[in-house]
Structures are given as structure tokens and as C-alpha cells.
Amino acid sequence: MANIVLKNICKTYDKKQVVKNLNLEIGDGEFAVLVGPSGCGKSTTLRMIAGLEAPTEGEIYIDGKLVNDVPAGMRDIAMVFQNYAIYPTMTVRGNIEFGLKNRKVPKAERDQLIHDVCEIVGLTEYLNRKPSTLSGGQRQRVALARAMVKKPSVFLMDEPLSNLDAKLRTQMRSELIELHQRLHTTFVYVTHDQVEAMSMGSKIIVMNEGVKMQDATPLEVYHQPRNIFAAQFIGTPPMNIFDVASVGTWEGCAPEGCQKVGFRPEKIRMHEPDTATDDNEFFHLEASVVTRELLGAEAVYSLQSKAGSLQVKTHDSYLPEPGEPVRISIRKKDIFFFSEDGKRIEK
Ligand SMILES: Nc1ncnc2c1ncn2[C@@H]1O[C@H](COP(=O)(O)OP(=O)(O)OP(=O)(O)O)[C@@H](O)[C@H]1O
Ligand SMILES: [Mg+2]
Numbered sequence: 001m002a003n004i005v006l007k008n009i010c011k012t013y014d015k016k017q018v019v020k021n022l023n024l025e026i027g028d029g030e031f032a033v034l035v036g037p038s039g040c041g042k043s044t045t046l047r048m049i050a051g052l053e054a055p056t057e058g059e060i061y062i063d064g065k066l067v068n069d070v071p072a073g074m075r076d077i078a079m080v081f082q083n084y085a086i087y088p089t090m091t092v093r094g095n096i097e098f099g100l101k102n103r104k105v106p107k108a109e110r111d112q113l114i115h116d117v118c119e120i121v122g123l124t125e126y127l128n129r130k131p132s133t134l135s136g137g138q139r140q141r142v143a144l145a146r147a148m149v150k151k152p153s154v155f156l157m158d159e160p161l162s163n164l165d166a167k168l169r170t171q172m173r174s175e176l177i178e179l180h181q182r183l184h185t186t187f188v189y190v191t192h193d194q195v196e197a198m199s200m201g202s203k204i205i206v207m208n209e210g211v212k213m214q215d216a217t218p219l220e221v222y223h224q225p226r227n228i229f230a231a232q233f234i235g236t237p238p239m240n241i242f243d244v245a246s247v248g249t250w251e252g253c254a255p256e257g258c259q260k261v262g263f264r265p266e267k268i269r270m271h272e273p274d275t276a277t278d279d280n281e282f283f284h285l286e287a288s289v290v291t292r293e294l295l296g297a298e299a300v301y302s303l304q305s306k307a308g309s310l311q312v313k314t315h316d317s318y319l320p321e322p323g324e325p326v327r328i329s330i331r332k333k334d335i336f337f338f339s340e341d342g343k344r345i346e347k
Contacts, residue, residue: 002063002153003028009058020210031180031187033201041210042190078147079156093127096146113149121145137164158190206230228342237265237311247307260338265313267334273325282329289322
């Protein structure tokens with residue numbers, strides 16, 4: 001078990017700064033998720049923690065110890081990569097056992113570890129198979145199992161589920177959560193998938209273009225986003241954002257310095273066009289339906305209003321069709337306010 005501290009970490013490749021003054025504290029036993037769009041610096045950050053890449057500036061501490069000069073093999077970490085590398089000539093068992101043999105773990109202990117881990121990731125029946133006879137997802141699980149048997153004090157994972165189909169992904173997601181609960185090891189997990197981040201992380205670190213946009217629990221990011229980027233990255237469909245000036249009625253209520261307003265698609269109610277709403281509690285807008293997606297339990301709408309286009313996610317039985325006019329209402333307390341540079345203004 002170990003905590004991780006990053007102090008003023010910068011990484012530059014060919015004069016381009018890809019990680020910018022990153023400060024981060026990951027507690028002992030935490031499940032931290034680095035999340036952000038492609039190219040934002042997630043893998044680079046993880047590789048610096050692993051010791052596979054040296055920071056251009058700044059310090060990395062693992063368990064209170066400065067590790068900038070500690071080689072990867074001495075950091076007591078295990079890493080599962082986006083592009084897993086397993087040995088094609090060895091069986092599944094051989095792949096998982098390899099590192100254990102290197103570390104001279106006794107045979108009985110090795111067998112027990114392999115048995116336990118393979119039960120968890122569902123590889124038991126494939127132990128004697130060669131990787132070439134496995135599906136991509138099964139190979140990914142070999143890579144996971146191989147990292148797990150090391151029992152590291154820090155577990156680094158770079159999109160380990162990205163090659164799995166949707167169903168297996170969901171299953172492996174809960175299994176990783178369970179695994180974390182069982183091991184209490186510090187996990188640092190990289191994904192560009194906000195649903196994965198929300199469901200797995202005890203803490204999520206939202207990054208964009210090498211900059212940390214927010215660092216908090218998933219629900220905190222959802223309910224108290226620090227800026228428009230975090231607000232729109234977490235939640236699907238993304239939060240609707242408008243210029244405050246585009247909707248006159250909001251101006252009176254917006255706080256000082258507010259240039260943009262936002263509200264989440266799932267907080268919007270749709271009504272028949274002439275429905276009365278309580279103007280003290282709600283804001284409302286007239287809109288028309290552009291498209292609707294009926295997903296079974298819920299429906300996602302795109303609407304056009306005078307403020308611009310917006311999305312609505314509804315569980316209601318009222319399901320207007322494309323072309324129909326609607327009236328939408330949003331509780332005033334569900335509206336977020338932002339300054340011109342995208343910072344959230346708390347009211
Ligand atoms: N070895 C390298 N040499 C030069 N540039 C690099 C190198 N590794 C990464 N980069 C650049 O650094 C930036 C961040 O890359 P990184 O791999 O950390 O992104 P990421 O957030 O993991 O993206 P993805 O979700 O696509 O995996 C990118 O612009 C990338 O092109
Ligand atoms: Mg990456």
C-alpha cells in the first residue's frame with residue numbers, strides 16, 4: 001500500500017508541453033481515475049508514476065519517498081497497458097507465472113495465486129491455452145492477471161478494458177471494483193470513458209490538454225464542477241451551455257460576472273406547450289423537437305430553442321415527436337453559472 005504525490009510535474013516532448021504543472025495527491029488505498037479526451041496527457045502521467053518516463057520538471061513521491069531517480073522495476077508497482085504485451089509462445093499459465101518464477105516465489109504459492117487471480121478474471125479454463133487461441137478480451141485478462149499476481153503496492157492501469165466488448169467491460173468493471181475493495185491497494189486507472197471514471201473512481205482527476213481541470217470524488221465533479229470543461233465531460237449527454245445573453249430572463253438572476261449558464265439534460269422537464277410552470281421556482285423556454293432517441297427506460301431528445309440547441313434526457317411518459325413544440329422547465333437551483341473563461345461561479 002502506498003500514497004502517491006505529484007508536485008509541479010511538467011513533461012515536454014519536442015518543445016511541446018504535454019503535462020502542465022500537475023499537482024496531485026492520491027491517498028493510500030484510493031481508486032484514482034485519470035480521465036480526459038485523447039491526447040490530454042493521461043498515459044504520459046501514468047508512465048511517469050511508473051518510472052517509464054522521466055518528468056521534465058517536478059517531483060514524484062511514492063509512500064513519502066522521492067522516486068524521480070528510482071527505476072521502474074524498483075517502484076513496487078504493476079502496470080497493465082492499453083496495448084498489453086503477453087508472450088505468444090507461452091501458455092496463459094506461463095505468462096502469469098513468469099514474473100513469479102523470476103521473483104522465486106515457491107511453487108505452491110504460485111499455484112494458489114494463479115488459481116485465485118484466474119478465478120477472478122475468468123481465465124481458469126484457459127490456463128493451458130496459447131494466447132493466439134484467445135480472443136482480444138481474454139488476452140487482456142491475461143495481462144490483468146499477470147499484474148495482479150505481483151501483489152504490487154500500486155496498481156497502474158492504462159485503459160485495460162478498452163479491447164473488451166460492452167458486456168464484458170461492464171462485468172470487468174465491477175470485478176475491478178470488487179478486486180480493489182478486497183486488496184485495498186492504491187489503484188491509478190486511466191480512461192477516456194467518463195462512465196468508467198464515474199463508476200470506478202473513489203477520486204477522479206479530469207484532465208484537458210495537459211492541465212488538471214478538477215480533482216474530486218465523482219459525485220462532487222457531477223454536482224460541483226469547477227469549470228465548463230469538467231461540467232461537460234462528466235455526464236451524458238453533456239451539460240447544455242448557453243450564453244447568458246441569449247436568454248433574456250436569466251440575466252436578472254445570474255450572479256455578477258456570469259457569462260454562461262448550464263443545466264444538465266436529465267434535469268430538464270418537457271411539457272405540452274401551454275403548460276403553466278411556477279416562475280419562482282422554474283425557468284422555462286419554448287422549444288421544438290428536432291430528434292428523439294427512445295432507449296427503452298429513457299429517451300434522449302435534441303431540441304431547438306431561441307437560446308440554441310439543447311439536449312434533454314427524460315424518463316417521463318410524455319414523449320413528443322420530432323417537429324412538435326414543447327415547453328421545457330428547469331429548476332433554478334439546477335442551473336450552473338460560469339464566467340467568460342469557463343470557471344464556475346457559485347451562487
Ligand atoms: N514519446 C513521445 N514523443 C512525443 N510526443 C509524445 C510521446 N508520447 C506522447 N506524446 C504526446 O503527448 C501528448 C499526450 O499523450 P498521452 O499518450 O499522454 O495522451 P492520452 O491522454 O493517454 O491519450 P489517449 O486517450 O489517446 O491514450 C500527445 O499529444 C502525444 O502525441
Ligand atoms: Mg493513453
